Amino acid sequence: MTNQPSPNAQFVPFNGYHQTQQGEPDWELAKVGAGTVCGEYLRRYWHPIFLTGELGDKPKLIRILGEQLVLFRDRSRRIGLVHKKCPHRRASLEFGRIEARGIRCCYHGWLFDIHGAILEIPGEPADSPSAKKIMQTERLGAYPVHEYHGLIFAYTGPPEEQPPFPIYDTFKLPDMVMTPYAVSFNCNWIQVLDAIVDPVHTAFLHQGQFSDGLGELGEIQFYERQKNRIIGTAARRVGDNIWVRVNELILPNFTQSGAAFAVDGTVEKYFGRSAFTRWMVPIDDEHCIAFSWGNFGERADPLEFNTPEELQRIEQGEPINRSYRQKQQSPGDIEAVEGIGAISDHQKEHLLSGDRGIMLYRRRIWRLCRDLAAGKPPPQPTDLAPNVIPTYGSDTVLKIPQPDGNDCPALLKQINDQVMDIFFQADTLEGADRDRFVFEQLSQI
Amino acid sequence: MTNQPSPNAQFVPFNGYHQTQQGEPDWELAKVGAGTVCGEYLRRYWHPIFLTGELGDKPKLIRILGEQLVLFRDRSRRIGLVHKKCPHRRASLEFGRIEARGIRCCYHGWLFDIHGAILEIPGEPADSPSAKKIMQTERLGAYPVHEYHGLIFAYTGPPEEQPPFPIYDTFKLPDMVMTPYAVSFNCNWIQVLDAIVDPVHTAFLHQGQFSDGLGELGEIQFYERQKNRIIGTAARRVGDNIWVRVNELILPNFTQSGAAFAVDGTVEKYFGRSAFTRWMVPIDDEHCIAFSWGNFGERADPLEFNTPEELQRIEQGEPINRSYRQKQQSPGDIEAVEGIGAISDHQKEHLLSGDRGIMLYRRRIWRLCRDLAAGKPPPQPTDLAPNVIPTYGSDTVLKIPQPDGNDCPALLKQINDQVMDIFFQADTLEGADRDRFVFEQLSQI
């Protein structure tokens, strides 16, 4: 909306004194530690926590959801994820010795396996009843992990509630090259997550950073599906074409969009897939980390973009380590979201129609958190499809000449709806069957 | 006072155990944030906040009186000072884009002018009633600024109480070269302000750093005028001359003294003016910054001292960036006041007659703060003279041979009184008229 300034009767210029700067964060969403409302909700899902390629022969001290943990691969090649401190005298297992059966504390040699069992207490007499009792009743806190395509995932919730590891359709696209990467943000996870269902920021913050045409705002719509999916679409006119781009969030933190560079709306395309497949994982209340695959190949961005530098641009629009001057010159997502501060004062936000996706997903998380607190487990992505879970993040470019030389928003909205309807209809199909169905339907719009 | 140690009957040596080290700060003076007693009082005045020469084509994130603000010059050359965060989704305007009409948020392109008006919300439909409403009812916190002689001043108090920008006599001295500078202190503003009405520290801390003769303590007197001026004078005997130096504080934080290097008492001088014209501006409770002009020319220090290095010496007696060893060897004001800690424990002070100026100004601020809390606005420097405000910071050296070969303190005190009386009588005069009157009267002492 553009208006002339309206210094009307009520307008008081230079009124900063009468406006409080600081407001309250939405603590219910912002806090991620054990025992917090949202922390408990987040603990019901698998999250990527490390890059396989960075796990060598020494333990790694990491922080996830506010917990300090030690990750290691034992000499039997099993990956262990355990609490940081030895239950004996609290030494850090980051200095532990890795062995075939697990990890041995550096201080007094207690040996633990990846399940958390205490296998040896070597400093005690062989017949010590107190040592025997400890080995039977105590254990090291441990979590299950799952290694997949170069990312290590963990589940840190109640073991009796462990959900299946979800396989999304984009994990299985033929000929797709998936390159794992991680980017850290010095701020709360919510304010980074916000951007995925915010197609407006793409047209402003990222102007000139991705494909031409993304600088155009387009007609934006939001969809909510199956209590855990928030979808934002933007339909843009490019010459004789209409370009529908779909951003998606599967709760709590799985995100996909369209291509970063491959599509600009000038060439017809059916169901091109996401530049990234990405999880926004909380480290603690004031830090988070995007674990992701950059996707390259015919269905996503060209293979030439598969470099460390371009992965940074796919993640946030610009390279990451820049001078303050460069950041001011052309800010990326990191500048936008970290500039807000460690935890945003959500109370002071003024959300408008372009922020509807944000309102939808936050409200949905609130509801799911409260349901969980009341004893009702949150939905899992695998609820929709037990094998391969359909996702929608994509670009579709359809040849639809302007009916009378001037698009009405209604037409763009209608195309958004039609494209999403085709995707939803295909939910029960998999792989090539689904693609065939979607392509055929799209060709008939 | 010099005495032999008096390990009298009551003296317990090595009694540190029975003496508490830590005391309470005077929180009423020390706290400067919005809503605090002294913070509200300080907000009733114009303060320098930035050097014009350092404001380029990008916004600057600054902190003043505990508030995070963004300063910028729009492409129409108007200077804006606004709250840090965009009212939409709280992105920092330090990454904003500067335009002809104001500053545009990097995240979603909201445009604000220097008055705080929201000029554009481009991400919303042209007919959006909610966007229209926000543009009419919400605004970005903004403050008026005034650029003067290379310093940018701001007023961050209630707009309905905005005082006139004060023009002091020293801004208008003919042929004076005024060089703006800024020096930061990592401590509360009060403990830096203290030094201006503390002529004793000049004789000890600054021994050998400024003019010879300042190492002599002299006869010290304090004057309080018009509820907002605290003046400290030191009269020193130098050969056949008596040198009267006047330090002044105009509340809350405007300070002047005599020359740093030009005067040593050996040569007669009438009403030489201050080495600096300086404000001690709180950044937050634990940091402050001296914004100042160094004054050079016939009435102040010689032009050859107009260098970045000498400005540092004028400010604190020594260069600023030195090794810890150098600081220990010859401490300056920064070592003295930062060594006290972030906020002094005023409760533990033992103030004596040389600290009377400090007691006077602190009590005066307390009273003005309480008056303000009770609804009575504090006095403005412009109350005394609406055009050019007379100030007193100065050096005067008079030929007055010793009456009987030995000065009595009474004579020095009398000279202090006579000199100040002449200055006070001249309060209603301006410029050359005032100088003429003062010179003539001084010549008759």
Place this chain on the structure above:
Amino acid sequence: MTNQPSPNAQFVPFNGYHQTQQGEPDWELAKVGAGTVCGEYLRRYWHPIFLTGELGDKPKLIRILGEQLVLFRDRSRRIGLVHKKCPHRRASLEFGRIEARGIRCCYHGWLFDIHGAILEIPGEPADSPSAKKIMQTERLGAYPVHEYHGLIFAYTGPPEEQPPFPIYDTFKLPDMVMTPYAVSFNCNWIQVLDAIVDPVHTAFLHQGQFSDGLGELGEIQFYERQKNRIIGTAARRVGDNIWVRVNELILPNFTQSGAAFAVDGTVEKYFGRSAFTRWMVPIDDEHCIAFSWGNFGERADPLEFNTPEELQRIEQGEPINRSYRQKQQSPGDIEAVEGIGAISDHQKEHLLSGDRGIMLYRRRIWRLCRDLAAGKPPPQPTDLAPNVIPTYGSDTVLKIPQPDGNDCPALLKQINDQVMDIFFQADTLEGADRDRFVFEQLSQI
């Protein structure tokens, strides 16, 4: 104790979610500031606080038991230890000027002597009654110090309770070279102190870092003597020899053990003495510093180990400044104790028989702290012997072939007891007399 993992019926693998990571520290022992339970107890003893060799011609700002203090040697060569801040306007005395009679504050020239007396207030008139009163009634907090063998000791407790400076036998060993050193730890003093009466960690953490043979666990026993001594012994079989190593803690924080490199059990030795004579001194709740002498000569480690590098290895098993990778490769004491965190969550410990020394000394400190709070002063090391205090930290290697080719623990235990009994019997003897008695008795085992 070594066992097969017992994933028995009750064992829940990956049960981290149900185990709280964080527990409570033992605040009673961990807090060391003035007025805290353990802080008051610690203040009843002399502690080393600085290396003589590092005290030059400028004051030193230090922190001990949570207090910020300034240490200096005046021009009369007397060492002063005083509170950080000048009682006048709270300037830090680290910027003070050292003079023949004491230290002069940089700010206004107040002069203090090492006893805390205010000798001069030069900024006040000679006849000022208020200055005179301050000089008589106020003083700078000061503490007595004692310089000995390159270490500066201080007593910061109530002056009326100042204990004698304790002279331990190891200060007086003929031909011993004592090299002072200091090593800082970024954690609470308790978790560093723990290691001295923990012979088990020597066999694991320090495997390969000290003498061969120390990697063997041995038969461990603990002794408590005179309410302030905790002794841990380890008897190891080495060929035809039994090697008895004695570690000792004299409360609150004096520690000794055997040699680091000189003894490996293969050669007979009677009453070889400690590699170090060491105090674990709290800086504040989250930092401590080991002040120590490394001992070299016939009775301790060979003189060739008297280098800065080897002193670091004696202190913690490895050099101190290493890469994180090196620390992971071969952790030393610093990695073990700092890895625990700033203050351990003692509540989460699981102490076993090897930790009995730790339980003993902690309980003993608790009791002594409570006695002190109830008005009963804690025991002093000089209570046992007013002149030279006997200590036990040592190595003894006795030729005792295996009775039937296989040691029973009972024999090793018996040797531990016999050796300690001889030491205890010798408590009333001094110097060569004591050595002669001990040697003769040991030769008869």
